[in-house]
Amino acid sequence: MERPLTQHIRPGETLSLTEYQKHGGYEGLKAALKMSPKEVQDVVKRAHLRGRGGAGFPTGLKWSFVPIGDDAPRPRYLIANGDEMEPGTFKDRLLVEGNPHQLIEGMIISAYAIQAEIGYIFLRWAYKKGEKIIRKALAEAYQAGLLGKNILGSGFDFDLYLHTSAGRYICGEETALLNSLEGKRANPRAKPPFPQTSGLFGKPTIVNNIETLCNVPHILRNGADWYKKISLSEDGGTKIFGVSGKVKKPGLWELPLGVTLKEVLEEYAGGMQDGLKFRGLLPGGASTDFLTEEHLDIKLDYAGVEKAGSRLGTGTMIVLDDKTCVVGMVLNLEHFFAQESCGWCTPCREGLPWTEKILARIEDGQGKTEDLEILEGLTKTLGPGNTFCALAPGAMEPLQSALKYYREDFERHIKEQRCPRRS
Ligand SMILES: Cc1cc2nc3c(=O)[nH]c(=O)nc-3n(C[C@H](O)[C@H](O)[C@H](O)COP(=O)(O)O)c2cc1C
Ligand code: SF4
Incomplete structure (x- = not known):
């Protein structure tokens, strides 16, 4: 290779x-x-x-x-x-x-x-x-x-x-x-x-x-x-792929574009740490949509990841395991994006701190049923075409996909009025 x-x-x-x-x-x-x-x-x-x-x-x-x-x-x-x-x-x-x-x-x-x-x-x-x-x-x-x-x-x-x-x-x-x-x-x-x-x-x-x-x-x-x-894809060359999160061997590897997601996770990152299960990942940095177990066989190239509903982005993946709270993870990311908004356009300047506030109250056991609808609405308001740059639409990618794939986690937080993963 x-x-x-x-x-x-x-x-x-x-x-x-x-x-x-x-x-x-x-x-x-x-x-x-x-x-x-x-x-x-x-x-x-x-x-x-x-x-x-x-x-x-x-x-x-x-x-x-x-x-x-x-x-x-x-x-x-x-x-x-x-x-x-x-x-x-x-x-x-x-x-x-x-x-x-x-x-x-x-x-x-x-x-x-x-x-x-x-x-x-x-x-x-x-x-x-x-x-x-x-x-x-x-x-x-x-x-x-x-x-x-x-x-x-x-x-x-x-x-x-x-x-x-x-x-x-x-x-x-x-x-x-x-x-x-x-x-x-x-x-x-x-x-x-x-x-x-x-x-x-x-x-x-x-x-x-x-x-x-x-x-x-x-x-x-x-x-x-x-x-x-040297590529396994229509796109030329190799890509430096990375994995962070609770895998056995987090790191960076230069691999041909078109390698499968499963191969990177299992052969290079060594699979999940003992006692933990894979739930999903952000494939190309924090501002990309989650992929889940059903996507493990996809090819990691620009078209392959897009077809699965996300983006290759920077090719550096963040893995979600079954003991980590996905609401907490998305809250953490939205905190970062809200803090880093330059404030130039209104949807991003006002919408990101609002997103963070709602997620924080859900994670804290104070969430209301209508919060999920408000969050869905924010993913549209802050989505592509409404802001000067891609920071806000990028910030919505992990949120919109978490609401799609892990909705039950959000609903349990609201129903039980606590984070189910906290003892
Ligand atoms: C909020 C934000 C942060 C970005 N940060 C980086 C960065 O750190 N490095 C980078 O190469 N591109 C970054 N980009 C993308 C750049 O705007 C640009 O697309 C890229 O540098 C072009 O290089 P490329 O064509 O070689 O990919 C960022 C985009 C956004 C919206
Ligand atoms: S979307 Fe971009 S330009 Fe608009 S406030 Fe956010 S960071 Fe600034």
């Missing part, structure tokens, strides 16, 4: 520039610099690489919206989104700490493809170790002529900076990220215009997730056909 992104990463260690080069590092860049920017975009399009930040947008297609050529606006920007504050998600941290040059190489190639001259790595504020590692790797890359003016004698210039986030979940939303990077309050922007044409400081900008960018060197080095072949 091919694991291009993680095969050289060892726990607690960081690959230096020399070690990375020994394993073929920066060969993808050399190949890219011999092509035209449009050819690089085409290879990535043919590879069927889709964004790993949550929405799964085709990467090459996104790049093709950036105007390039002599008359196009300058400068153009490329941003690596490493905010990673989605609860349950910790995959980009592994890539940054284990192999920072893979990200830097991916960024130089991607910048070349859209002819960007300036790049930023937007990193979660709490990733202090990652911050140090990136600073060191950037210095190594500048010294080796891989960044700055006339990269490897190609005539292409690209400067790359590290920016640490202010520490709010909303900073990961790509347009809020742009405002934050401009020194403004991190509120999302109305779209259109899209960042590809009017992004950072009003200039064409691409924001890609760190894992997305780490795939790019391997595609350029080994070709689009190879990349499609």
Whole structure:
């Protein structure tokens, strides 16, 4: 099984520039610099690489919206989104700490493809170790002529900076990220215009997730056909899947897209801890819909998870067991989302704290029968199309699916006027 992104990463260690080069590092860049920017975009399009930040947008297609050529606006920007504050998600941290040059190489190639001259790595504020590692790797890359003016004698210039986030979940939303990077309050922007044409400081900008960018060197080095072949799905490549919750071996594994959910849970995560039963999971971080036992045979790719009624999201799963109260779990998540709402639009600013309050009273044994109807109503009011960004609709996904699959749990709380799982 091919694991291009993680095969050289060892726990607690960081690959230096020399070690990375020994394993073929920066060969993808050399190949890219011999092509035209449009050819690089085409290879990535043919590879069927889709964004790993949550929405799964085709990467090459996104790049093709950036105007390039002599008359196009300058400068153009490329941003690596490493905010990673989605609860349950910790995959980009592994890539940054284990192999920072893979990200830097991916960024130089991607910048070349859209002819960007300036790049930023937007990193979660709490990733202090990652911050140090990136600073060191950037210095190594500048010294080796891989960044700055006339990269490897190609005539292409690209400067790359590290920016640490202010520490709010909303900073990961790509347009809020742009405002934050401009020194403004991190509120999302109305779209259109899209960042590809009017992004950072009003200039064409691409924001890609760190894992997305780490795939790019391997595609350029080994070709689009190879990349499609290492997947078990229509979507190209591998995905870093993660499992947290009460399984025997929580962790992260790079696996082909299209692997089954059951295989990840049983073979890699080792199944449930002794004495506990599987009840369900959130497949792609906290802002995705629950899947249950009936979905164990689904393929983990974008279409497979969508067909089952959820989203692949970040591919990092949170498992629910039979001793954990699902009302308490959803309350915990809605507390997070309510706290992280930027307050820009009314349904989210008012609706999320209301959702949290109702869930807290149900969990506390003070719930009323009509509360479930109010919660159902809130999942619609805060759903897609009613807010500026996807934070509120994302927050409704675990709630609406919990009401669908675990309604009895909510009803028992209300009927018995207590949490049945508390002694
Ligand atoms: C509230 C919120 C938080 C987000 N946080 C992140 C994040 O931490 N990292 C990330 O890559 N994308 C995050 N996204 C998605 C980004 O807006 C954007 O779609 C993504 O960075 C695009 O990269 P990709 O095309 O490579 O997936 C978030 C979206 C929302 C609505
Ligand atoms: S949905 Fe929430 S987080 Fe997004 S813009 Fe509106 S208030 Fe802000």
